[in-house]
Amino acid sequence: MQQITFLLALNPSDVEAFRVALDHAAEGDTKVVADIGSVASLDADIERFHPDVVVYDPSLDGGRTLVRWPTDVGKYPLLICATCDATFAIEAFDAGAVHFLQPPFTARGLQRTLQRIGRVLPYVSSTGKPRHLRESSFGTIGVVALPVNNGMTLRRVDDIVYVRGEGSYSRVEFTHDPAIILSRTVGDCEASLHGDAFLRVHRSSLVNLQHIVSIQRGKQHRLKMINGHFVDVSDTYRDALFERLQVIGRKRECES
Known part of the structure; x- marks a missing residue:
């Protein structure tokens, strides 16, 4: 399996828990390229680190990144919404998130996340430009309304x-x-x-x-x-x- 790279846009208190759970879930197939406690420079960080996946907590900016994600970022890198607030699920769906994670982060939960990512990444070209991604649904982000x-x-x-x-x-x-x-x-x-x-x-x-x-x-x-x-x-x-x-x-x- 090709290594999957992550950019973490999480509250500082959640970063270490995510890293530990990811290490246990992935067994060396993943790498966190950066963790940021603010989304103020998110676009620049994506350009700098070229992650496969951005794990984003909408509480950092009240969900504004979810609103602009489809037009300003698109379908690559993949987006994972990670928050305790389930009210962001609708916005995550509209933004095309591939998964909706609710802390506390566990190895078992992240194993399911990696399975979802693994089903989507093959549709992304090696140059990082998206080819074709299946339309998102509540089923793909782990929450149903x-x-x-x-x-x-x-x-x-x-x-x-x-x-x-x-x-x-x-x-x-x-x-x-x-x-x-x-x-x-x-x-x-x-x-x-x-x-x-x-x-x-x-x-x-x-x-x-x-x-x-x-x-x-x-x-x-x-x-x-x-x-x-x-x-x-x-x-x-x-x-x-x-x-x-x-x-x-x-x-x-x-x-x-």
Whole structure:
């Protein structure tokens, strides 16, 4: 893997924690070329250090850099928004951020960040000029906005265990938080939660593959999820599920 270079535009109190977490997550495949406690000279710093990724805390300037990023900077270097304030998620989406990080920084969290970066960087030329980047979505920055009665609630995509359709509504189940009922179909949810982690396993069910504990074989296969719930797998979607899970010994993929 080619080394990924980072420019950190973070509060000084967060820099060391980010460096430590990155060292544990990357095992030598990354390098912090500079850390700055202000964005006053950010454009000049980008020109000077040529980073692949800028990790930016919008609290440094009230999010003004997010507003100007698409026109003044563009799609390269890649942008990661890192803040405890989830209200910046919408602006990060509009700016084209590839990920939305919420401190405290951990090695596990940064491993997911590096995976996202790794999927995007191959579309950037060796000269540093962007070729084609997939349009950003809430799924790619790690946060999804769910419409509720009084507006929207922001949740981490990784915290979604599964979505079950109930007519013209959908029930979203989480690892820890109470379920939320959306006035959206499961198909609508599938379109928003596209990516490596989610897969349709039934006409009424969409699951996060990361949260499958086991597969039970029977007249109809069932998935046991991390929250203890069971989700049926229809014959239509079964082969696609096994392919995504890379089951070893296909004919013996499950225990009865």
